[in-house]
Amino acid sequence: MNTIVTGLQWGDEGKGKIVDYLTESADVVVRGQGGNNAGHTVIAKGTKYVLHLLPSGILWDGKTNVIGNGVVLDPIGLVAEIERLEGQGIAITPEKLLISDRCHVVLPLHKELDAAREAALGDRKIGTTKRGIGPAYADKINRNGLRVADLLDESYFREMLAHRTAEANEVLARFDLPTFDAEQQADEVLAAFARLRPHVTNTIASLHKSWKAGDNILFEGAQGSLLDIDYGTFPFVTSSNTTAGGACTGTGLPPTSIDQVIGVCKAYTTRVGAGPFPSADEGLSDYLHDLGREFGATTGRARGCGWLDAVLLRHGCMVNGTTGLAVTNVDGLDQYETLKICVGYDIDGTRHDLPPADRHAWDRATPIYEEVPGWMSDTTGCTHYDDLPENTKGYLRRLSELCDTPIQFVGVGPDRVQTLVVATG
Numbered sequence: 001m002n003t004i005v006t007g008l009q010w011g012d013e014g015k016g017k018i019v020d021y022l023t024e025s026a027d028v029v030v031r032g033q034g035g036n037n038a039g040h041t042v043i044a045k046g047t048k049y050v051l052h053l054l055p056s057g058i059l060w061d062g063k064t065n066v067i068g069n070g071v072v073l074d075p076i077g078l079v080a081e082i083e084r085l086e087g088q089g090i091a092i093t094p095e096k097l098l099i100s101d102r103c104h105v106v107l108p109l110h111k112e113l114d115a116a117r118e119a120a121l122g123d124r125k126i127g128t129t130k131r132g133i134g135p136a137y138a139d140k141i142n143r144n145g146l147r148v149a150d151l152l153d154e155s156y157f158r159e160m161l162a163h164r165t166a167e168a169n170e171v172l173a174r175f176d177l178p179t180f181d182a183e184q185q186a187d188e189v190l191a192a193f194a195r196l197r198p199h200v201t202n203t204i205a206s207l208h209k210s211w212k213a214g215d216n217i218l219f220e221g222a223q224g225s226l227l228d229i230d231y232g233t234f235p236f237v238t239s240s241n242t243t244a245g246g247a248c249t250g251t252g253l254p255p256t257s258i259d260q261v262i263g264v265c266k267a268y269t270t271r272v273g274a275g276p277f278p279s280a281d282e283g284l285s286d287y288l289h290d291l292g293r294e295f296g297a298t299t300g301r302a303r304g305c306g307w308l309d310a311v312l313l314r315h316g317c318m319v320n321g322t323t324g325l326a327v328t329n330v331d332g333l334d335q336y337e338t339l340k341i342c343v344g345y346d347i348d349g350t351r352h353d354l355p356p357a358d359r360h361a362w363d364r365a366t367p368i369y370e371e372v373p374g375w376m377s378d379t380t381g382c383t384h385y386d387d388l389p390e391n392t393k394g395y396l397r398r399l400s401e402l403c404d405t406p407i408q409f410v411g412v413g414p415d416r417v418q419t420l421v422v423a424t425g
């Protein structure tokens with residue numbers, strides 16, 4: 001069974017827990033897009049591990065983890081991540097971690113170019129994590145990026161990096177940002193790459209071998225569908241395809257290899273950073289923040305919160321081909337008397353069931369809400385779907401109906417046992 005897990009909102013949906021649950025029965029865990037701007041915290045056997053680029057199967061023995069060709073790889077960042085995990089007693093061998101020779105490389109200069117772009121955008125800035133992900137993908141599309149395979153040929157890499165650095169320095173100088181010495185940068189990248197070299201291989205071939213052998217392959221999505229470069233709330237998006245198609249183009253495993261797509265969403269909506277958020281609600285934000293919920297894991301910044309937005313979820317389910325929903329954080333709504341679900345947008349007097357493309361239309365989109373009764377009881381102790389209060393099941397049924405997708409998992413707390421399995425694919 002080959003399974004794609006994608007977030008259906010703007011990230012932070014709780015994918016980590018669903019991925020962790022599914023990793024147990026996976027033989028191979030693969031990442032196909034994004035870079036080390038993503039990441040989640042996994043608690044395993046009482047220890048906390050932070051993963052950015054490494055697939056979550058790295059915490060298990062006997063699983064193959066693959067960084068697919070669609071990922072942009074920062075060698076310095078990845079080595080730091082590997083060393084941190086090794087320090088926590090996790091062995092990372094060439095059998096356990098495979099890195100695609102086709103991955104594009106995130107260079108130190110890309111991080112400064114990220115800063116330069118944000119500076120140039122001023123008020124219109126995207127709020128990137130400044131990890132150089134956008135500029136690395138831009139170089140890929142511009143066809144002047146460097147790939148992992150190029151790092152294998154040291155003199156070629158040095159020569160190409162000298163060209164790229166000269167170009168980048170012109171841009172950086174314009175913004176009074178630090179410029180780069182090509183030689184020093186090459187030394188740093190190549191020093192880090194020495195640790196990664198034994199892991200580099202043709203991952204497309206390895207993945208096809210696993211597929212043909214009938215292994216269970218789990219595609220671990222990063223970020224969320226609304227951050228997808230094509231299907232998200234452009235321009236407030238990330239630089240890759242976070243939706244299910246990206247799992248195929250980013251790994252070399254074709255659409256015909258996919259058996260199921262699990263879309264993860266919260267029972268409400270949250271968003272960090274800039275961009276449209278029609279169902280944002282101050283009352284719900286205050287309520288969740290008062291419970292100590294929805295603060296960013298690394299920044300501590302309060303996330304914006306709002307009602308479940310079925311317009312966005314419907315769109316997400318369509319473009320992902322979602323076969324089952326995993327609805328997390330249901331427990332967050334335990335004590336809210338009346339809940340709202342956004343079922344459409346009113347834009348200039350016309351009802352829309354799907355999100356608009358026109359970025360200005362978002363400012364005029366008024367949510368059309370349906371009210372449903374809350375359940376006013378603690379769900380955190382529920383261990384089976386049938387234990388859930390009737391109103392919780394009613395809420396989930398309505399969501400399923402609005403998205404035309406069955407509910408497969410329900411999350412009622414951060415613990416593993418608080419993941420309820422509704423139906424198996």
Ligand code: GDP
Nearest residue numbers: 012013014015016017040328329411412413414
């Ligand atoms: P990701 O960005 O989608 O991978 O999000 P994470 O997996 O990092 O999840 C964010 C946080 O939400 C983590 O601390 C999880 O333990 C927590 N979490 C996940 N599911 C639930 C849930 O159903 N209820 C509660 N209360 N917390 C959850």
